[in-house]
Amino acid sequence: MQFDFRNKIILITGGTRGIGKQVADDLYSLGATVLITGTNPKEVKTLNEAAEKGSKKKIYFAVDFLKPESVNQFLKEVKKYNRIDGLVNNAGINRLNPIQNAQVSDWDDMLNVNLTSPFLLLNAISPIMIQNGYGRIVNISSIFGVISKEKRSVYSATKFGIHGLTVGCSNDLARYNVLVNTVSPGFVLTDLTKKNLTKTEMATLSEIIPIKRMAETKDISNVVVFLLSNLNHYLTGQNIVVDGGYTN
Numbered sequence: 001m002q003f004d005f006r007n008k009i010i011l012i013t014g015g016t017r018g019i020g021k022q023v024a025d026d027l028y029s030l031g032a033t034v035l036i037t038g039t040n041p042k043e044v045k046t047l048n049e050a051a052e053k054g055s056k057k058k059i060y061f062a063v064d065f066l067k068p069e070s071v072n073q074f075l076k077e078v079k080k081y082n083r084i085d086g087l088v089n090n091a092g093i094n095r096l097n098p099i100q101n102a103q104v105s106d107w108d109d110m111l112n113v114n115l116t117s118p119f120l121l122l123n124a125i126s127p128i129m130i131q132n133g134y135g136r137i138v139n140i141s142s143i144f145g146v147i148s149k150e151k152r153s154v155y156s157a158t159k160f161g162i163h164g165l166t167v168g169c170s171n172d173l174a175r176y177n178v179l180v181n182t183v184s185p186g187f188v189l190t191d192l193t194k195k196n197l198t199k200t201e202m203a204t205l206s207e208i209i210p211i212k213r214m215a216e217t218k219d220i221s222n223v224v225v226f227l228l229s230n231l232n233h234y235l236t237g238q239n240i241v242v243d244g245g246y247t248n
């Protein structure tokens with residue numbers, strides 16, 4: 001059986017680059033209409049103009065989860081939809097610092113983007129899914145939502161939190177055929193990783209990871225697509241760690 005996303009509408013936060021873009025592109029090629037958020041209004045405008053010329057099955061929204069007015073405006077737009085079949089809470093930031101140097105502003109910002117924004121979207125979209133008797137939700141955590149290492153206390157606090165949110169929501173929503181899971185990527189080659197790791201660190205990691213390489217965005221997207229698909233009927237509240245065996 002093939003994945004079939006024709007007639008499915010799926011919202012992906014942070015879908016203009018990295019893992020989120022890969023998921024949005026893959027779902028689009030499988031027939032979905034994808035609602036994609038980006039932070040840069042100019043870029044979003046350009047992307048919408050390009051999409052208008054094509055199939056109109058990619059719709060971009062500008063939202064900054066650090067700006068309350070922007071978030072409120074976005075939630076208003078989202079609530080206008082009568083149907084949203086899938087949600088991927090992917091937007092995330094990671095500022096590395098040992099706890100003794102961590103700033104309260106970093107704590108606030110990481111909580112807002114990594115944990116509050118998924119809460120707000122689950123809260124806004126679950127009623128639409130309940131009404132339609134169908135929904136598939138994937139919250140993107142991290143291996144640092146399962147283990148932690150130095151300089152990652154704040155990031156880990158948000159990413160451990162994500163899976164708590166998943167498990168709780170899975171209990172609230174399973175009876176309505178709304179399934180909620182976490183995907184926890186290992187080290188993926190994206191802008192976020194390139195900013196936080198040196199080339200030497202990346203080479204060392206590729207040695208340590210049992211599969212002997214860092215992940216490509218496609219390695220993560222394949223799992224997200226399965227969880228969102230018509231082939232997932234019975235998996236909910238789980239944390240799928242996609243890390244090439246790093247945490248084994």
Ligand code: NAD
Pocket residue numbers: 013014015016017018019020037038039063064065066090091092093094113140141142143184185186187188189190191192193
């Ligand atoms: P990325 O930096 O390439 O993309 C992050 C996305 O989040 C961007 O699209 C960005 O627009 C969005 N975002 C950032 N700040 C935002 C804000 N204030 N408001 C709204 N959106 C905002 O990162 P990525 O590597 O593709 O990461 C995607 C997700 O995967 C994140 O949640 C990250 O924590 C998680 N993750 C990444 C890795 C990795 O190795 N790259 C590993 C584990 C988990």
